[in-house]
Amino acid sequence: MFKRKSDQPIGLKIIIVGCGKVGTTLVDQLVAEGHDITVIDSNITKIEELTNLYDIMGVEGNGASYSVQMEADIENTDLLIAVTGSDELNLLCCTIAKQVGNCAAIARVRTPDYSQEIGYLREKLGLAMIINPELEAAKEIARILYLPTALEVSPFAHGQAELIQFKIPEGNILDGITLAQLSSKVSHKVLICAIERDGKVTIPSGISEMKAGDIISFVAQRATIKNFMQNISVKTSKVKSTMIIGGGKATYYLASQLLHMGISVKIIEKDRKRCEELSVAFPKAIIINGDGTDAELLKEEGIDRVESFIPLTGMDEENIMLTLHARNLSNTKVITKINRLAFKDVITTLDLGSVIYPRLIISEAIIAYVRARRASIDSNIETLYHLFDGRVEAIEFSIDKTSRVTDIPLMNLKLKDQVLVAFINRNGNIILPSGQDCIRVDDTVMIVTTHHGFDEIEDILR
Amino acid sequence: MNTSIIRYILGQILKLQSLFLLLPSITAIIYKEDTFLNYLTVACLCFIIGYLMTYKKPSDTVFYLKEGCVATALSWIVLSLSGAFPFMLTGEIPHFTDALFETVSGFTTTGSSILSNVEALSYSSLIWRSFTHWIGGMGVLVFLLAIIPMSGGSNINLMKAESPGPSVGKLVPKMRSTARILYLIYLGMSILMFLLLIFGKMPVFDALATTFGTAGTGGFGIKNDSFASYSPYIQWITGIFMMLFGVNFNAYYFILFLNIKKAFKMEEVRWYFTIITLSVFVIFTDLMQFYPTLGDALRDSFFQVSSIITTTGFATADFNLWSTTSKTTLVLLMFIGACAGSTGGGLKISRLIILIKTIFKELTSYTHPKSIIKIKMDDKPIEHEVVRSTNVYFITYMIIFVVSVFCLTFENKDLITLFTAVAATLNNIGPGLEMVGPTANFGHFSDFSKLVIIFDMLAGRLELFPLLMLFHPEIWKDTIKKKLK
Numbered sequence: 001m002f003k004r005k006s007d008q009p010i011g012l013k014i015i016i017v018g019c020g021k022v023g024t025t026l027v028d029q030l031v032a033e034g035h036d037i038t039v040i041d042s043n044i045t046k047i048e049e050l051t052n053l054y055d056i057m058g059v060e061g062n063g064a065s066y067s068v069q070m071e072a073d074i075e076n077t078d079l080l081i082a083v084t085g086s087d088e089l090n091l092l093c094c095t096i097a098k099q100v101g102n103c104a105a106i107a108r109v110r111t112p113d114y115s116q117e118i119g120y121l122r123e124k125l126g127l128a129m130i131i132n133p134e135l136e137a138a139k140e141i142a143r144i145l146y147l148p149t150a151l152e153v154s155p156f157a158h159g160q161a162e163l164i165q166f167k168i169p170e171g172n173i174l175d176g177i178t179l180a181q182l183s184s185k186v187s188h189k190v191l192i193c194a195i196e197r198d199g200k201v202t203i204p205s206g207i208s209e210m211k212a213g214d215i216i217s218f219v220a221q222r223a224t225i226k227n228f229m230q231n232i233s234v235k236t237s238k239v240k241s242t243m244i245i246g247g248g249k250a251t252y253y254l255a256s257q258l259l260h261m262g263i264s265v266k267i268i269e270k271d272r273k274r275c276e277e278l279s280v281a282f283p284k285a286i287i288i289n290g291d292g293t294d295a296e297l298l299k300e301e302g303i304d305r306v307e308s309f310i311p312l313t314g315m316d317e318e319n320i321m322l323t324l325h326a327r328n329l330s331n332t333k334v335i336t337k338i339n340r341l342a343f344k345d346v347i348t349t350l351d352l353g354s355v356i357y358p359r360l361i362i363s364e365a366i367i368a369y370v371r372a373r374r375a376s377i378d379s380n381i382e383t384l385y386h387l388f389d390g391r392v393e394a395i396e397f398s399i400d401k402t403s404r405v406t407d408i409p410l411m412n413l414k415l416k417d418q419v420l421v422a423f424i425n426r427n428g429n430i431i432l433p434s435g436q437d438c439i440r441v442d443d444t445v446m447i448v449t450t451h452h453g454f455d456e457i458e459d460i461l462r
Numbered sequence: 463m464n465t466s467i468i469r470y471i472l473g474q475i476l477k478l479q480s481l482f483l484l485l486p487s488i489t490a491i492i493y494k495e496d497t498f499l500n501y502l503t504v505a506c507l508c509f510i511i512g513y514l515m516t517y518k519k520p521s522d523t524v525f526y527l528k529e530g531c532v533a534t535a536l537s538w539i540v541l542s543l544s545g546a547f548p549f550m551l552t553g554e555i556p557h558f559t560d561a562l563f564e565t566v567s568g569f570t571t572t573g574s575s576i577l578s579n580v581e582a583l584s585y586s587s588l589i590w591r592s593f594t595h596w597i598g599g600m601g602v603l604v605f606l607l608a609i610i611p612m613s614g615g616s617n618i619n620l621m622k623a624e625s626p627g628p629s630v631g632k633l634v635p636k637m638r639s640t641a642r643i644l645y646l647i648y649l650g651m652s653i654l655m656f657l658l659l660i661f662g663k664m665p666v667f668d669a670l671a672t673t674f675g676t677a678g679t680g681g682f683g684i685k686n687d688s689f690a691s692y693s694p695y696i697q698w699i700t701g702i703f704m705m706l707f708g709v710n711f712n713a714y715y716f717i718l719f720l721n722i723k724k725a726f727k728m729e730e731v732r733w734y735f736t737i738i739t740l741s742v743f744v745i746f747t748d749l750m751q752f753y754p755t756l757g758d759a760l761r762d763s764f765f766q767v768s769s770i771i772t773t774t775g776f777a778t779a780d781f782n783l784w785s786t787t788s789k790t791t792l793v794l795l796m797f798i799g800a801c802a803g804s805t806g807g808g809l810k811i812s813r814l815i816i817l818i819k820t821i822f823k824e825l826t827s828y829t830h831p832k833s834i835i836k837i838k839m840d841d842k843p844i845e846h847e848v849v850r851s852t853n854v855y856f857i858t859y860m861i862i863f864v865v866s867v868f869c870l871t872f873e874n875k876d877l878i879t880l881f882t883a884v885a886a887t888l889n890n891i892g893p894g895l896e897m898v899g900p901t902a903n904f905g906h907f908s909d910f911s912k913l914v915i916i917f918d919m920l921a922g923r924l925e926l927f928p929l930l931m932l933f934h935p936e937i938w939k940d941t942i943k944k945k946l947k
Contacts, residue, residue, distance in 0.1 A: 013635075
């Protein structure tokens, strides 16, 4: 009489310390994945807001205190994620949790002071993961600046392969050809994974046609990407100069990445003291002390000549305004960092170009870890990305044991609809698979799908 | 207002109701009664209407506190209305107001009856009356949450509106698991009690009806003299289980998960047992001289205290004939009620604790005007918001009480009858004193008075505000505007 929804696998027990913005995002995504969540925060109002909105439990108190952790039932918990505002408190939470309950622990550590010692800290404290939203955001921005036509660049197989998202411009050769024609006419070294047209995302087949204005997402070996882009006559050279507004942590990480890549960096920051610190850290960069939202100053510093423009202030509104301003003045590559997720739909309609959500990057990493914990031992999740606003998942599985998908030619596997095997990585060789290829043990395999919640490789089968 | 989610919940409630109505139908088959068709017809009707209402799933499943309150209040009204039809169809309670009174009294676990001769009812109707207690005791929406997967975490608002107590929390992170644990404890204790009654040579039918009435702390008897004719063993078992069902269910959760210390540390549970012990002592010393043996006096005083404080309303003796001290003790217990988070009604012990502590806080602030004191319970500070809402609750409760008593005065009855009639129904107990005492019933009230009492019973079970929300103009403005467009 009462129909049951699909049987969800039993969730993990997870404690999240800190109900700030990152904590809220994690709650949102992990609840959707069906886990048992308890949040800890010292602010009861924040807890109440969350518990009224999500199916979770709240405990008030200091997350690093033994009794509070006991109240949250740490002894039976699988995973503790500490995302309070303070790095030190996060590390303390995890250390205590590891002593009290035998659980895995993830801490957010974002101060540059510790960034050199992340590996050491993680190993010595026995943490499952240390997350740093600002650093991850900076890395993603740097990848896009390396290939400025792309909207998004996501690395797979330890950087061997990349998933590139870009918009097909008017009059491009790709306009009006099918995927089958693409491999015969242009290049067979790339694989189109997803096409977004008029707000709808599909996983294409051989007869799908591409049109100008579509956003496509393709996977290829890193070395062949530039070649392919040149073949379809799209500009591929990396940017040579960039202007960053705001001198926060994300700017720090980004500047060090970009300078390393040989891109010249100009930073505009209001606070004089912070400017001095940045100038000590990056002697090669040009540090301007001034208000980044002052149009005259931007003009004086050459906003219309710079090849890329990245507003990284703490305010989303400022970042969006600056992006629109820059796009208005010139053709410069703009990347916008957005912190708040609540107004995502509005932002998608604004046509800002590349948009980075540091919090989503972090939750992707944690979800990949959590799903891997829940999955069987046949396969393991290496990386996971949400594409097209989370409508498409790209997951890389490592195949540890023989299962129902191994050693069978792909054409004989009964795959679900809207599932694509994008590549097989065999000892570092990226194979874009045809029907005759098989998945073998010790491969890693990348799956692109519009389904959600795959946590093992056998989920691709019907 | 998200009206589509409310429609959906009401539809699910009707479907559940059709499931509940199968029990009396089966009983009718077993006892070869002709009431079988009546119950089955209503069950089918409920299912069809419920099915139509849930046919289209709501697109927006998020609902806030106001939707939770409205859905809860309407659910209880829908349950009571649909549950009243069988009584009318079988002709046992032909009058609509009477049938509604009996059903509301059942679902709200009050146990007040308008019937003068209960034993004349068919077995199916008797079991349906008692079964409504069992459903209403733990709450039907909690049951809904336990069995139906509802997306969205905001369904805590449903539980908040239905569960008794000043602040409602979960036992485990997931709503559904919490609801399941509560119902498992409830079911487990009911089965244990049923077996113990059977062990005491109680007939199976009587044992089942008594278990339903006790577990829900309801109080519908299946005999005219309520409990007086049963053996002392059965009276003791029922008395003890009434007391146990009045304990905060969180305590049982702690005991189940081997944290017995924590269960006994709960301040509310300690107060509860202290109050019971004191009251039994007062009444026992009072009764001693009239009873042949001390055992009988102890049993009657314990049974009555347990029955009244948990708001069940079973009676082994006609306490209307007791001394004024004993009677007054019982009336005071009516107002105190059981623990929060139990199946009992009344003001709830935890509210009483907060109110008394507020008085002491106020007194201290007279001697030290600038002192800052946080009221604590279980060694944890209570949020100001909870204290404030408890105070407002108490005031609202008193106003409803006084207005209800006034509404009944047109009956030309004595004040004790009217006062205890409202006390017994607003607190979901059942019998009062004088003309509504344990051997009497509510049948002599006029239709208007019955409707007032029906309102009191619902308001008492839903803890006032969800029901009062229905009368807030803001709730209806949106809905009507939408309809007009």
